[in-house]
Amino acid sequence: MFSQRIEQALTIRQEKGLSRQLNVLEGGNQPMFCQGSRQYINFSSNDYLGMATEPELIQAWKEGLDKYGAGSGASPLVTGFSRAHAELEQTLCSWLGYDRAILFNSGFSANQAVLFSLLEKGDLLVQDKLNHASLMEAGMLSPANMKRFRHNDPEHLNTQLSQPALVVTEGVFSMDGDTSPLKNIKQICDKQNSWLMVDDAHGIGVLGEEGKGSCCAEGIKPQLLIVTFGKGFGLSGAAVLCDKPTGDYLTQFARHHVYSTAMPPAQAYALKKAANMIQSQQWRRDRLAELQSAYNDTLSGLEGFVSTPTPIKPFICGDASHALSMADNLKSHGFWATAIRPPTVPNGSARIRITLTANHSPEQVKALAEAIVQFSEEHNRES
Ligand SMILES: Cc1ncc(COP(=O)(O)O)c(C=O)c1O
Incomplete structure (x- = not known):
């Protein structure tokens, strides 16, 4: 059964000229x-x-390896959370103006963890139509009722908010390179007692004063800010920035954080260096x-x-x-x-x-x- 399914899917993709x-x-x-x-x-x-090949950053990762060894050895709540992780969290919080930064191994898992841990049956989730696959997939699989609003259209978002909701958009859209009208969207969320989550995978480091990203450039502070480290940071991983109660909640309930081996401490050490370089360079x-x-x-x-x-x-x-x-x-x-x-x-x-x-x-x-x-x-x- 599975072999047939696999063969058929591959053939269709090939015939459409869409094989990768x-x-x-x-x-x-x-x-x-x-x-x-x-x-x-x-x-x-x-x-x-241009961070990935930067000698300063490569050197930092090497220093991290010398200080902390190769892998973290456990999930964060067991023994995988080192001084390097704690310092990275602190650096992100003071740079971006949040109480807590919860670390993940990828942006994909950070997005999924937030939606899966926060949403319950009867909740409303409203997403920009062009949001990343990680967000769309988590929304569809979550128990919440998911609606989409037309790309970058705050008026349409407003019509979708039939109850207080979690609204999710990106700061910069990865396939179009356009930016989200975050100021308008935040105003609508505030008026409708809704929370805003911004995935700034492509804006962090690139936009805003000191590279603080799309939200800083638009002068807003969403309740949940996702930053990923595989793009502007030149490394990999991600963090969710939020207030203290939300951070405590994610630490307890975000399954991709709780049940996954923490990123290597040397990587966290290099990420702290990258955050400093982004701010100052x-x-x-x-x-x-x-x-x-x-x-x-x-x-x-x-x-x-x-x-x-x-x-x-x-x-x-x-x-x-x-x-x-x-x-x-x-x-x-x-x-x-x-x-x-x-x-x-x-x-x-x-x-x-x-x-x-x-x-x-x-x-x-x-x-x-x-x-x-x-x-x-x-x-x-x-x-
Ligand atoms: C908007 C957006 N969010 C999340 C991700 C996933 O991040 P990661 O590559 O760290 O899993 C990506 C891209 O790859 C992305 O473009």
């Missing part, structure tokens, strides 16, 4: 990497601030602003170009095969920019998802943009 594959990068996440004999400039990494955000100008200067006006206030630059192709041929063409010019296809994005909106990082140079971004212009012109001539 793992790519082995010899040197790991580098600004330039080799595959086979070819070298590519990496325009698909979420390491927006404004030049990384300035570099991103410069790169965004270079990208916009060459591409604005071209069909498929989308202007975004973040380093995420979707270039909309429409159908999946067009996106794939554009990605292949860019590869032939030495640029790695991944084609994103349904079901990750809605049908008819397949795209190239380009991400700029502080490790790129304006010249590299200009060269990528020129290759996009050239491919689009050739494609238009042919069709």
